[in-house]
Amino acid sequence: MRPYYADGGLSAAFYDVVTAADATLAGDVELYAGLPPAGGAVLELGTGSGRVAQALAERGLRVTGVDIAPAMLARAEARRAALPPEVAGRIELKRGDMTALDLKRTFDAVICPFFTLAHVPAGAAWKNAFAVAARHLPPGGLAAFHLPRLEVMRGLGPVNAAVPVMDQALGDGRRLLLFVKERSFRAPPGRLDQVIEYALADAAGRIVERSPERLSYWMADPEPFAAAAGLVLDRPPQPLGGAGDVWVFRKA
Known part of the structure; x- marks a missing residue:
């Protein structure tokens, strides 16, 4: 028994096959692309195989993708290497923990797609992840978290x-x-x-x-965790595919 996305597991090897067939993700890239200004910088927490990072870079955004799983980062690196140089040059990939990250810079937007936050317990880990998002935003910057619906x-x-x-x-x-x-x-x-x-x-x-x-x-109300980090709800949760919502917060 392996955890998801572990080295040697098939979930990482066939991540792109599964996400391509997952109708509940339809429209997520467009939502994330609308958060930063044109040509802006995005920090992606849980970049996985680089699906979203590639799509945003193709739209002219600069993306720093962070993931804790070496198997997923290897797939993201292979994806980036196959892109045209002008697109690949807008993507930077790093190994890191979304609950303890400090890149010493800010971004126009921080995104945490496809239930990434839900992979860690809704307690101290969520508190720290929201603090990481706030740390990497200027005042007014937006952070988006895709979370599963409890019901x-x-x-x-x-x-x-x-x-x-x-x-x-x-x-x-x-x-x-x-x-x-x-x-x-x-x-x-x-x-x-x-x-x-x-x-x-x-x-x-x-x-x-x-x-x-x-x-x-893990599922919980994200607003208290966001508030503790100085983030306020920017808009009502955005439904995505019937299984989850994208919660968008603004740094006060």
Whole structure:
């Protein structure tokens, strides 16, 4: 059993395949792109494979992407290397912890996409992550956090471990299958735990590799954590794909 995005796991190797098929992310890039001014600088906490960083850089923004997982940063580096030089030059990638980061500079906007904050417990880690966002913003700067909806995560139905929740052709004869092997929700503290098994099938349909990985999401009201960091809600939470909302805060 591995944690999500660990070295050697299939979640990192096929992150782009899964996110490309995830309809709940539709429109997130446009939302983030509208936060900084044209040509502005963005700090992305949890840059993953660089999906959002690339899209923002293609729109002329300068992006510093930070991630704690070496496997994900390796994919982001490979993505950046394949871009045209003028786009690649607008992306900087760093390994770092979003709960303890200090780059000694500010950005026009800070973003934390695709439930990244929910990967850490909603307590001291959330408090520190909001403090990091505030530290890297000038007065008036915006910070956006994409968070899962508590009622959606709590309402997920029972699992059938034998039936894949995703079956995606990879274009080389192989298929990627995802199975939910375990799922539980605890309230309090508002925590969803799942074991997701990634499975690779060959052209004959035989499973040739399996990678069971544990994925947990913590959920809480982000406003008290933001307020403690000097951030105020800038607009109502922006719905995204039915499973979560993007919360946008402004540094006072």
